[in-house]
Amino acid sequence: MMKISPHVVLTKSEDAAVLLEKKSGTYFRINPIGTAVFEMLAAGRTQVEIVSELCSRHPAAADRIPGDVAKLIDTMRRAKVLV
Template identity: 55%
Template sequence: MLKPSPDVVLTKNQDAAVLLDKRSGSYYRLNPLAVVVFERISAGRSEDAVVTELQTRFPDDRERIPGDVARLVAALRSAHILVAA
């Protein structure tokens, strides 16, 4: 299971969302779909559960979603935004 690093803050407004790593000072701009993934995983959902939810919401992109989610999660783990719980 993954969770956000305690040093990470998500800030959203109507136009954008940004993750700020207070430890490093780095920030990451997220698109709306990436925000959904980050929020669901932060709430304790598994990567597979998030993929299933997105495939239900966006059936036309069903084949692409698993890879997109996997790449996003890998990037967030690499940046220490998501860490093992």
């Protein structure tokens, strides 16, 4: 099960958000879809559930969503946002 590191802070703005991993100082900006993925992960949703939810919200992008979510989750793991 993926969990958000307790050392991660999310700061949202109108059009994006910034994730900061406080131990390393690593941060990166995520778009609204990335923010939705982060928030669903924080709520305990699985990758499959997240992909399903996003595909139902954005059917025109359903072919790209699984790969995009997988890449974002991999990036979050490498940045130690997910533990």
